[in-house]
Amino acid sequence: MTNLEIAWIFSEIADLLELKEESSFKVRAYRKAAKTIKHLSDDLGSLWKKGKLTELPGIGKNLSDKIAELLSTGQCAFHQRLKEEVPVTLRELLAIPGLGSKSVRLIHERLHVNNMEELEAAAKEKKIRTLPGMGSKTELNILRSIEMLKQNAQSEVPIGVALPLANLFLNDLKRLPEVTDGAICGSLRRGKELVKDIDLLIATRNPDLVRQTVLKHPQVKDIITSGNEKSAVLTWLGVKVEVRTVSPDQFWSALHHLTGSKEHHERLRQRARSLGLKVNEYGIFPEGSEVSLEIKGEEDIYRATGVPYIPPELREDSGEWEAALENDLPRLLELEDIKGDLHLHTSWSDGIHSIEEMADAARRKGYEYIAITDHSRSLGIANGLSIERLQEQHALIKQMNSQSADLKILTGVEADILQDGRLDYPDEILEQCDVVIASIHTGFRQEMEKLTLRAEAALKNPYVHILAHPTGRILGRRKPYDIDLDRLFQLAKAEGKALEINSSIDRLDLNAALARRAAYEFEIPIVINTDAHDVSRLEEMAYGVTTARRGWLTKEQVVNTKSKLELDKFLKRRRIE
DNA sequence: GCCGTTTTCGGCCCGACTGTTTTCAGTCG
Secondary structure, three states: OOHHHHHHHHHHHHHHHHHOOOOHHHHHHHHHHHHHHHOOOOOHHHHHHOOOHHHOOOOOHHHHHHHHHHHHHOOOHHHHHHHHHOOHHHHHHHHOOOOOHHHHHHHHHHHOOOOHHHHHHHHHOOOHHHOOOOOHHHHHHHHHHHHHHHHOOOOOEEHHHHHHHHHHHHHHHHOOOOEEEEEEEHHHHOOOOEEOEEEEEEEEOOHHHHHHHHHHOOOEEEEEEEOOOEEEEEEOOOOEEEEEEEOHHHHHHHHHHHHOOHHHHHHHHHHHHHOOEEEEOOEEEEOOOOOOOOOOOHHHHHHHOOOOOOOHHHOOOOOHHHHHHOOOOOOEOOHHHOOEEEEEOOOOOOOOOOHHHHHHHHHHOOOOEEEEOOEEOOOHHHOOEOHHHHHHHHHHHHHHHHHOOOOEEEEEEEEEEOOOOOEOOOHHHHOOOOEEEEEOOOOOOOOHHHHHHHHHHHHHOOOOOEEOOOOOOEOOOEOOOOOOHHHHHHHHHHHOOEEEEEOOOOOOEOOHHHHHHHHHHOOOOEEEEOOEOOHHHHHHHHHHHHHHHHOOOEHHHEHHHOOHHHHHHHHHHHHHO
8 A cells, every 4th residue: 555545545534534523633633644644755664664653743653553554454444434424425525615524514414415416406406505604605605616616627827827927916016006015925935836826915004905906907807705904816817816915014924924834834833832922924922912023024033933044935844944943954046046058949940049049148147158959850840950950050059159258058959868768869979069968758658667768778878968857747738757766866866967957837847846856865966947949938947946946956956056167077077977 | 643842631823704693603724
C-alpha cells in the first residue's frame, strides 16, 4: 500500500468523523496526518520497519498503529466501521460551498439524502427549506453549486494567467481616491504555480468606494459575496477575485494574514501564544491588551515572535519554521541575480524574432549573456536546423559578437533526444556549440523504462550541458512523462549536468518541490530559462525565479547567476569531462 | 488524536460573511 493510498484513507476518515460530529480536534489530527503522509518523500513501509513512524509530526501511537495495520493487512478496522456508520457518498456533498458537516448531517438525517443526486432532487422539490436554519437561499445556493460542479471539474488557473488579472484589478483599485496602498496576497503572492483564486488587499479610508468599484469592474461576471470589509466576485475568466479592505494602519498585519498559508499561520500563532501574544489580521496584541505592537512591515511580525523574516514563497509549513528557529533560512535567489537566459528560440526555427531582436531585448534587461538554442533538425514541425543552417547561424553569431562586446551571445542548440536515446546531431557538431540543451519532444507516452533510458543516454553525452523541462508536464493539459526522476537525478549529479526550471507559464518544469530535491538532496546545478520564442516572453523569467524561490533555491545553486567568466568555466568543464 | 521551555492533562488560530434569525450557528479561508 502506497503513501498516497494511506493519505487518502486518513483523509476519508477525517471527513467521516466530521460527518459524525466527532471532536474537531480529532478530525484535524487525521487531516494533518494525511497531509504529512502525502508530502512525505520516504516510503511509509520502510519507516514502519525501522520503527520511526511516530517520529513524523502529528503521528502518535494511535495513528502509527493504524498505518501499521494498513500496511500489513491492507485494511483498517476503524475505517471499515466508520464506513458502515456513515455513507461515504455523503463526502461529495462537502464539496458544495456553504455546506459543511453540520448541514450535510442534518440533510442526511431528516431527508434521507445520501448523495449528490438525491440532494439535487431534494432541493428541486423544495424540501431543503423545510429544515431548521435553512431557507430558500440555501436551497438555491445548493442548486447553483451543483450546476457549477458539473460544469467545471478543474478550477485552478496557472500563475501566468492569474497574475496579470490580479494586477488589472489592483492597478484600478490603487488609483481610487483615499486608497493608500494595495497588494496581491494569498497563494498568488506565495508564488504557487496554480491558484484557486486571487486575493487582493486594499488599504483605504473609504472601503465603500472600493467595494462599489470591485462589484462594477468590467471583468466581473457574478457577485459572490459583498460585505463591509470583504467582497468576492467571479470574473469572466472563471477566476474568483476576493478583495479585502483595511484601514491604512492595519495594512501590514492584514497583508501578512492574507498571504497565508493557513498552516504557516497556525505555527505563527502557536508560537506567538507561547510568548504571550495574540496575532490576527489587525495586529499583534500582548495578552490582555487592546493595543497592537507597532508594525511597519512584515519583518516586525516575525521579529515579535523571535525569528527572522520568512519570505512569502516559503510560507507553507514545509520546514521554514524549523529553519527560522535555527536561524538557518536560505538567502533566496532574486530576479536581479539572473545574468542571462540560456534557452531562446529565434525565427531560424519556430521563434518569432531574429537573433538581433532577441539580443536587443536581452540587452534592455541588462543581461550579460544569452544562448541561442533553436530546435534541432528532426523537429521538422518547428523548422529545426539542418547542420548547414546551424553552422551558418553560428558564423552569424560569431560576427555579431565581434561587433558588440556588451552582450555575449552563446551559440547553442536544443537537441532532440531521439527514440533510441541518441541526440539529433553527431557529437562533432554538438562539440561546436557553446551550450547544448537536450530535451524530449516526441514519444513522451512511452513506458517509464524506455523514457528513462533515453534521458539517461542524453545525460551521459559529454557535450550536453542541460536537460530541459525534465518532466515534460504542461500545466492543466499534459501530465509529467512517466519517467524515473530518482535515476535522472542520480545521473545528473554524477555527470555534473544542470537541470532546467523552464519558466514558460505553461510549463514551470521542474516544479518547486522537484527543484528543491534536485538542488538540496542531489546538489544538482539548476538553470532557469524562459524557452522564449519571442521577445515579450523573456519576461517569464520572473515565474521561473518565483518557482525557484518556492524551491528554497539560493543564487549559488543557479547556473545563470554566474558571471560570464564563471559560466564559461562551467560550460567548458563539462565538455572536457 | 497529538503534544509538551505553562509537559502526561488540557489545550488545540482567529475572525468575517451569510442566512437565518431577532442574537447566532455554520462555514470559510
